[in-house]
Amino acid sequence: MNLRLIIALLIVVDFLLLLYGASTLSISYDEAVIYYDQHNFLHYLVKLSTALFGQNDIALRLPFMLFHAASIVLLWHVSHFFLKKPSDRLLSVVTFMLLPGVVSSALLVNSASIAIFLTLLFVWLYMQGYRLAYMLLLPLLLFVDNSFMVLYLGVFSFAVYRHDRILALYTGTLFLLALGIYGFPMHGKPRGYIMDTLVSYSLIFSPLVFLYFFYTLYRILMKEEKNIVWFISFIALLFSILISYRQRILIDDFAPYVVVSVPLMVRMFMTSYRVRLPELRRGHKALFITVFTILFANFLLTYTYKYLYLFTDKPSRHFAYKYNIAKELAQQLREMGITEITTGNKLQKRLRFYGILPSAEVTLRSKPLSSTDSEVTISYINRPIKTYYVSKVNN
Numbered sequence: 001m002n003l004r005l006i007i008a009l010l011i012v013v014d015f016l017l018l019l020y021g022a023s024t025l026s027i028s029y030d031e032a033v034i035y036y037d038q039h040n041f042l043h044y045l046v047k048l049s050t051a052l053f054g055q056n057d058i059a060l061r062l063p064f065m066l067f068h069a070a071s072i073v074l075l076w077h078v079s080h081f082f083l084k085k086p087s088d089r090l091l092s093v094v095t096f097m098l099l100p101g102v103v104s105s106a107l108l109v110n111s112a113s114i115a116i117f118l119t120l121l122f123v124w125l126y127m128q129g130y131r132l133a134y135m136l137l138l139p140l141l142l143f144v145d146n147s148f149m150v151l152y153l154g155v156f157s158f159a160v161y162r163h164d165r166i167l168a169l170y171t172g173t174l175f176l177l178a179l180g181i182y183g184f185p186m187h188g189k190p191r192g193y194i195m196d197t198l199v200s201y202s203l204i205f206s207p208l209v210f211l212y213f214f215y216t217l218y219r220i221l222m223k224e225e226k227n228i229v230w231f232i233s234f235i236a237l238l239f240s241i242l243i244s245y246r247q248r249i250l251i252d253d254f255a256p257y258v259v260v261s262v263p264l265m266v267r268m269f270m271t272s273y274r275v276r277l278p279e280l281r282r283g284h285k286a287l288f289i290t291v292f293t294i295l296f297a298n299f300l301l302t303y304t305y306k307y308l309y310l311f312t313d314k315p316s317r318h319f320a321y322k323y324n325i326a327k328e329l330a331q332q333l334r335e336m337g338i339t340e341i342t343t344g345n346k347l348q349k350r351l352r353f354y355g356i357l358p359s360a361e362v363t364l365r366s367k368p369l370s371s372t373d374s375e376v377t378i379s380y381i382n383r384p385i386k387t388y389y390v391s392k393v394n395n
Contacts, residue, residue, distance in 0.1 A: 003090055006090065007072070007073075007076055007093060010093070010094070014069070014072070015065060015069055018061075018065045018068070018107060019058060020303060021302060022060075022107060024303075025061070025324070025327075026324055026327040027057065027327075028109075028323050029349060029350060031060070031109040032350050032352070035047070035050075035060070036349060041111075041114075041144050042114075046063065049063050055353065055355075060109060060353075061108070064106050064107070064110070065107070067117045068105065068116075070117050071096075071113070072093060072097060074121055074124055075092065076089060078123050078124050078127065078260075079092045079093070081127045082263040082264060082267050083266060083267055089263075092263045092266040095262050096262045098295040098298070099206070099209070100204060100295075100302075101255050102116070103302050105256070107302070111144070111145040112255060115144075115256035115257070116260065118148075119151055119257060119260050122134050122137055122138070123232070125137065126228055138170070138171065139174060142178055142181065146178065146181075146253070147256070148178060149178035149179060150257050152172075152175035152178060153175050154232035155167065155171045156171040158227075193244045194241055196244065197251065198241075200255075201213075204258075205259075206291070208291050209265070209295070212265055212269070212291075213258065214237075216264055217230065217234050217261070220268075221234065227264075229260060229261055229263070229264060230261070230264060232257050232260065233258045233260060233264070236254045236258050237258055240254040272284065306320075309381065309383045310381060315383075315386065326347065326353075329347075329376065329386075329388065330351050330356045331354075333351075333364075333390075338356070338390065339355060340357045341356055341359050341362045341363065342359050342363050344363070347364070361392060362390060362392055363390075364376075364389070364391075365389050365391060366387075366388060367389065368391070369391045373389040373391045374390040375387060375389055375390075376388045376390060
């Protein structure tokens with residue numbers, strides 16, 4: 001079968017799974033804040049999507065799924081510059097699609113999927129030699145997200161390494177502009193959050209892939225020619241670790257610039273595999289099977305996560321808890337004829353997305369006020385997750 005057809009089929013299947021995944025999620029409080037309170041690129045993007053396709057969870061998350069699908073196409077084309085064999089390029093795409101952090105960026109309202117797409121677009125334009133195009137693209141990124149200062153720093157380092165004075169001056173200026181516009185908060189006493197940062201990267205890649213990513217960057221640093229993708233990923237990793245010595249970082253500001261290194265990891269692995277005699281490849285085969293078993297298990301867990309509620313004593317500790325409950329609660333309230341209710345907490349903003357507005361006459365509480373309160377229980381797979389009580393306020 002033609003590899004392009006295989007890629008197209010993978011994208012279609014992946015997109016259908018993402019649509020299903022989006023339909024199982026509720027808007028989180030952080031996403032509701034972006035939707036209602038912020039006035040940035042993300043806010044206007046999700047507002048446009050819900051205006052076109054209705055105020056629902058799929059429309060809320062659709063832009064990020066589309067950016068994800070476009071990123072897969074771009075990664076396939078970028079891989080051509082680093083991987084000679086079509087099978088290696090396919091492996092690169094599949095690995096990228098299975099990374100936990102990449103999947104979550106496609107499902108949640110966040111800037112990561114946009115940053116991944118635009119970073120890959122820049123790399124592709126650079127590798128193609130479209131200098132005017134990527135020089136015009138770079139300043140536009142200032143208006144998208146503050147995290148692109150990491151990209152500017154990586155490209156600046158690469159330009160210095162390649163003695164490209166124009167690109168170095170250009171990206172250096174853009175980095176300083178981004179720093180001036182968005183700032184970079186440095187506060188408090190140094191506490192050392194490096195382990196938190198490393199754990200976050202392990203969750204984004206999965207532990208074994210992160211270790212191999214680290215090894216790939218180190219190996220290229222010591223022995224191989226350094227390309228633009230290596231500089232972007234290396235500077236992002238180094239910058240995040242250095243800052244983590246002082247304060248906790250927002251990992252979404254750095255993760256998009258490290259996951260684009262997947263083609264470099266695949267090239268390193270396949271080169272190491274092929275230079276060995278067949279009888280000496282057992283270790284590589286075992287590593288390959290182990291890594292992809294874990295990645296595939298994590299991928300399936302993204303779409304079957306509700307079953308984990310059956311095995312936890314405290315549902316609030318479930319990793320997806322903050323993306324659950326609100327939609328189902330709003331549906332049950334509407335079935336009770338309630339379209340206005342006051343919760344007095346973060347849930348209020350989430351319910352607003354589903355058409356449940358504040359009320360001075362009816363309240364929603366975690367504990368009953370009287371025996372006349374109505375009980376509302378949210379359950380998944382016949383497992384009660386959360387119980388609320390509807391109370392009428394005496395005027």
